[in-house]
Amino acid sequence: MAPAGGSVAGDQSTLNYARHINYWRRNLKTFLPHHYTGNDSNRMTFALFILSALDLLGDLQAALSAEERQGYIEWVYHCQLPEGCFRATPGTDFGSSRNAENKIWDPAHVPGTYFALLILALLGDDLKRVKRREILLWLTKVQRPDGSFGETVGENGQVEGGNDPRFGYMGTGIRWILRGHAEGPVDGVPDIDVDSFVECVRRSETYDGGITEAAFHEAHAGFAACAINALYFVNRLPLPSTPSQTSDSRPRGVSNLPLTLHWLASRQTLTLEHEDAMDTLGYETDTSAACHDSHSFVKLKSYPSTAGVQSFQDLPKSQSELQWVGLNGRCNKIADTCYAFWVSTPLKLLGHLDLVDIKPIRRWLLDRTQHMVGGFGKLPGDPPDIYHSYLGLMVLAIFGEAGLKDVDPALCMSNRVKEHLESLPWRREIVGN
Amino acid sequence: MPPKYYSDDTAWADVTPLPQDEGGPHPLAAINYTEEYSEAMSYLRALMAANEFSARALSLTEHIISMNPAHYTVWLYRAKVLEQTGGDLREEIEWLNPTALQHLKNYQIWHHRQTIIDKLGSPEGEADFISTMLEQDTKNYHVWSYRQWLVKRFGIFDEKELKWTEGMIEEDVRNNSAWNHRYYIVVGGRDGEAVSKDIITREIDYAEAAIRKAPQNQSPWNYLRGIVRYAKLPDSTLKDFALEFADLEKPDDVYSSHALDLLADIYAEEDGKKEEAKKALDLLATKYDPIKANYWNYRKGLLDQAEVAA
Numbered sequence: 001m002a003p004a005g006g007s008v009a010g011d012q013s014t015l016n017y018a019r020h021i022n023y024w025r026r027n028l029k030t031f032l033p034h035h036y037t038g039n040d041s042n043r044m045t046f047a048l049f050i051l052s053a054l055d056l057l058g059d060l061q062a063a064l065s066a067e068e069r070q071g072y073i074e075w076v077y078h079c080q081l082p083e084g085c086f087r088a089t090p091g092t093d094f095g096s097s098r099n100a101e102n103k104i105w106d107p108a109h110v111p112g113t114y115f116a117l118l119i120l121a122l123l124g125d126d127l128k129r130v131k132r133r134e135i136l137l138w139l140t141k142v143q144r145p146d147g148s149f150g151e152t153v154g155e156n157g158q159v160e161g162g163n164d165p166r167f168g169y170m171g172t173g174i175r176w177i178l179r180g181h182a183e184g185p186v187d188g189v190p191d192i193d194v195d196s197f198v199e200c201v202r203r204s205e206t207y208d209g210g211i212t213e214a215a216f217h218e219a220h221a222g223f224a225a226c227a228i229n230a231l232y233f234v235n236r237l238p239l240p241s242t243p244s245q246t247s248d249s250r251p252r253g254v255s256n257l258p259l260t261l262h263w264l265a266s267r268q269t270l271t272l273e274h275e276d277a278m279d280t281l282g283y284e285t286d287t288s289a290a291c292h293d294s295h296s297f298v299k300l301k302s303y304p305s306t307a308g309v310q311s312f313q314d315l316p317k318s319q320s321e322l323q324w325v326g327l328n329g330r331c332n333k334i335a336d337t338c339y340a341f342w343v344s345t346p347l348k349l350l351g352h353l354d355l356v357d358i359k360p361i362r363r364w365l366l367d368r369t370q371h372m373v374g375g376f377g378k379l380p381g382d383p384p385d386i387y388h389s390y391l392g393l394m395v396l397a398i399f400g401e402a403g404l405k406d407v408d409p410a411l412c413m414s415n416r417v418k419e420h421l422e423s424l425p426w427r428r429e430i431v432g433n
Numbered sequence: 434m435p436p437k438y439y440s441d442d443t444a445w446a447d448v449t450p451l452p453q454d455e456g457g458p459h460p461l462a463a464i465n466y467t468e469e470y471s472e473a474m475s476y477l478r479a480l481m482a483a484n485e486f487s488a489r490a491l492s493l494t495e496h497i498i499s500m501n502p503a504h505y506t507v508w509l510y511r512a513k514v515l516e517q518t519g520g521d522l523r524e525e526i527e528w529l530n531p532t533a534l535q536h537l538k539n540y541q542i543w544h545h546r547q548t549i550i551d552k553l554g555s556p557e558g559e560a561d562f563i564s565t566m567l568e569q570d571t572k573n574y575h576v577w578s579y580r581q582w583l584v585k586r587f588g589i590f591d592e593k594e595l596k597w598t599e600g601m602i603e604e605d606v607r608n609n610s611a612w613n614h615r616y617y618i619v620v621g622g623r624d625g626e627a628v629s630k631d632i633i634t635r636e637i638d639y640a641e642a643a644i645r646k647a648p649q650n651q652s653p654w655n656y657l658r659g660i661v662r663y664a665k666l667p668d669s670t671l672k673d674f675a676l677e678f679a680d681l682e683k684p685d686d687v688y689s690s691h692a693l694d695l696l697a698d699i700y701a702e703e704d705g706k707k708e709e710a711k712k713a714l715d716l717l718a719t720k721y722d723p724i725k726a727n728y729w730n731y732r733k734g735l736l737d738q739a740e741v742a743a
Contacts, residue, residue, distance in 0.1 A: 031465035040464060041504050047461030071459025078456030090455050091474055092506055097451065097482040105481040105506045119461070154509055161505070162544045163578075207616055207659025216621040217578050218613040265728035266651065325724050331609040331651050333572065355728045 013366040015401060016374065017057060020393065023374025024053040025063055027386060036386075043089040044079065044115040047072075049390035051122055055414050056397050056405050060122075073125050076116050081108055084134025088112030107152040108138055110161075114170035117177050118413060121421045128426070132178050136189045139171055147196030148214075163214040165204070168197060169226035172233035173411065177421060180431035181235040187430075194234050198251040201227045208331065209259030221267055221329040221342040224260075227253070228346035229410040237349065257350070265355045267343045272326045272335050272368060273380055324368060325360035337369045337376045341391035344398050345409040358399045365392055436469035437496060439476045444489060450475035451482060470500050481510055486517035498532065502539040512548060522553050530562055534569065543575045547582055556587045560597070571601070577610045581617055590622030606643055612652045620663055633664045641674055648678050648689035658695065668699050675699065681712050690722040697732065707736055 027050045039046060051072070054060045064072075079086045079093075085108030087093065092106040113135060120127050142150050144159050149171035151161025161167060171192070179186050183194060203215045204227065210219020211227045231237045236252045254260045270276060326335020327343045340361060347353045368380040369392065375384025376392030394412055397404040405414040421427065439445040452475050455463065466474075473496050480490050494511040497504060515525060526549060533542045550559065563583075566576045584594060595618050601611035619636055620628060640657035644650065661670055678692035687693060693713045700710035711733050718729035 027462075031463050034465045034467050034470075036462075036464045037466060037470055038501050038503055040466075040470075040501050043462040043464070050462060068459055071457055072461055074457050075455065075460050078454075088505070090453055090460070091504075092478075093454055094451060094478055094482040095454050102482045102484055105510055107506065109505065151505060155513075160509060162540055164540075206613070207620075207663065208655035213578065216613075216617040217581060218574065218610050220574065262728075265725055268724050270724060330572070330574075331655065332607045333609075352731075355731055357724070357727050360724075 013363045015366060015396060015403070016370065016372075017403060019372070019374035020389075021054070021057050021059045021063075021374070023384060023389065024050060024057065025059070028054065028063060032386075040091055041089050042111070043091075044076075044086065044109075044112045044119070045088070046386050047076075048115040048119050048122070049386050051119060052413055052417075053390050053393055055122060055417070056393055056407065058403070058405065069123055073120060073123050076119050077129055079112065079116060080129075080131065081106070084108070084131030085138050086113045086116035088115075104155055107154065107160075108135075108142075110142060110149060110151050110167045110170050110174070114173050114177075117174065118411070118417070121177070122413065122417050124420065126424055126426075132426075133187065133189055135174060136178055136186070139175060139192055140190055142167075142171060143192050143197070145196075147193060147198070147200030149197075165201075165211075165213055165223045165226035165230070168200070169230045169233075172197070172230040176233040178427070178430075180427070182430060194236065195251050197234065198231065198236050198253050201231060201253040202251070202255050205253075205255060205260070209256060209261075209263035211254065211260070218330060219263060221264075221327070221339050224264070225342040225345045228349055232349045232410045240351070261347075261350070261352055261355060264343055264347050264350075264352075266331070267327045267329070267339065268325050268356055268361075269328045269333075269335050270325065271328065271333075272324060272364065274334065276334070323360060324364040325357065326364050326368075327356075327361060334379070335364070336378050337365065337388040338378065338391045340365060341395040341398075344395050345412075348398055348409045353398070362396065362399055362401070365396060436467070438469065438472055439493075440472065445476065448476055448479050451478035453478075467500075473497055473500070477507065481506070486514045488518065490514045491518065491520065495528070499535075502532070502536045502541060505541070508541045508545050512545065522549050525549050526553075526558070530565075533566065537566075537569055537573060538575075540575050543579045547579065550583070551586060556583050556589070559583055567601075571605060571608055572610045574610070577614060580614065581621075584618070584622070588622075590618055594618050602643065606647055607650050607652055609652045609655075612656045616656060616659060620660075628664070633660060633666075636660045644674075644678075644689070648692070651691060654689075654691040654695070668695065668702065671695060672699050679713070679716075681709055681716075684712075684716055684720075687716065687721050690717055693717050693721060701736060701739075707740060710736055 032046070036046075051060065054063050076086070079088075079090060081087060081103075082098070083103075087106060088109040088111055094102060094106055098106060117127065117130065120130065138153070141153050141157065142159055144150060148163060148165075149167040150159035151164070151167055152159075154160040175192060182191075184191050201211065204212050204217070204223070206212055206216075206219040208219055210221075211224035212219050213223050228237070231253050236250065238252055238254065238257050239248070327339045328335050329339040329342060344353060344356065344358075344361075347355060365376065369376045369378070369382070369388070371377055371382075371384040373384065375386075375389030377384050378388050382388075393404070394407060394409075397407040397414075398409050405416060407414050408418045411418055422431075439448070439450070450472065453471065473493065477493055477497055480487075480493060491511065491514050494507050494514065497507050498511075501507075514520070515522070526546070529542060529546050529549070533539075533546070536542060550556065563576055563580055566573060570576075584590060595615070598611055598615045598618060601608060602615065605611070619632065637657060637660060640653045640660065643653040644657065657671065658668070661668065675692045675695045678689040679687045679696055681696070693716055697710045697713040697717070700706040700713065703709075714729045714733045714736075718726040718733075722729065
């Protein structure tokens, strides 16, 4: 681990609000640099991150004029398709040339629709111009027979897009936004198959307690979070195990909660930089006292050489190493800002965020991956990018960082936005009060 | 390569490009596109809108993919063009190889490859290409996922695949993707048929040997316990093995935190051994794995609850 810049405790670890606000306002008001071209198809996602970051920082009101706010709302509605649902970018829009034959190249998009709905809610729109019924009908078509969700519906009703729990997360998120936890038909529109979705998540649980994208793939925190968020959206997380509680007959996930908690807690790591991942098998310094999860941790010989003792003395002791703890996405991988979010969110939703020590995780984010120009990078020293900057900020909000808004970890938005959604009259009619 | 512009090219003179419409003065997440990308996208929209399936459409998708491989309909469109023009699928794979190497984190590429190889009906050459990809990143998630698909599609849950996986584990005993792949080969390909006792023993021996090489490596411990759980054997099956690395009588002589974790579970199940279980968890929380102290203390709390309930 690289030496700290003269720091001992975390008192000086601070979120630099002004810099973050600058960073996000720049993303809002100026063109993103062309190296974001590879994300041209994720524009709706990035739009939400930019606006929501300013919301978390309490700067949204100040950042937007009434005209801009309305203009952004119109931009989102401009991405609504004539048949309902949203495209993720204006890049696929054929304008007046769009017709029944070519619209398969400009399809309704699951992430596009999820983030469009959230942006509208964030900007205070009432979603009345959203073709909500059409979206709910389409949701049943973008779900595969095995319960999983795709990204789009293609030719002949073929569900397109890979096996990716992100689509299940956002598909069930759309359902929650439009109809809460109501199960069964609403207004004559059939529901998705919730039971088969839950079975699909259960099949994706791994031998080590993680969750992955499809049966037998490697456990991955991003996929675990998507699966658990989705179970939260369809109200199928495990019931709290009190002695009086009898289980209901509905399928629920995850199937082995203690093992999944073990796996999530095991994502805490001291491998924060590439050099931390060096295997020290056979090194004299490789002992439990210098315990490092990536080390081989063999027993020091009874009579270490002087050189061995000296090099051991230079190593940080475990107490000081605990100054920073990162979170990784998979076993034996390096910590990464975004996994702080992907690991903390499911823990929070499962009611067990206290299984990780948020203080050193917070310090790692603030001292190591927070960037001096604002935003967060993926690894220490990396330049900030929209994705890591948003999830870094969001996880600090989940930790209760002073000055950031209260958030809903599953929606990945402030509670203010959630409450706005919940207050909409058309939604209250469906969900009840 | 110099930028490619279509407006200067007579082969495209019959196409009227469709410029991007942002729908007003307030676009969100607007990108400072290069002129080259903007123009190519305008031609792509024009071709898609006309449902043109042609050789030039194929080359245009290639151009777009080189700048934005995550475009979600350009791949579907390309697949349709290939189908309609009777494109050579082997050539498609030849083109995909360097494209995948350029965009290591993109998954649409793998989905497309899967579609093509499925149509070709042969995994020939795929193992070599996967090796080339893994040389760049031995834990590339998409590559391992793709390999699982190959194994399943062509029914190759065989000795050769197991040997290859062993080679990957030998190269890096901490490569969790390789361990996971082994589990897939051993347990995943059986269509509900139980794994024989001999194979369970072989797998336990294999994981134990790997742990003896590097006792603090989580991957084989997870694997070992996963196999034991799959075979419905009690954790106590592993007690003697765990004691090789952690003996509560010698708390300064612990070689692996994962052995302590396992011992805590074993003692929790044994009659009258709650105190030993707590001692193992205490050693973890205070000395051998303090970054997870909260978790170990939670486990200790569960032991107390169990006592109260009993």
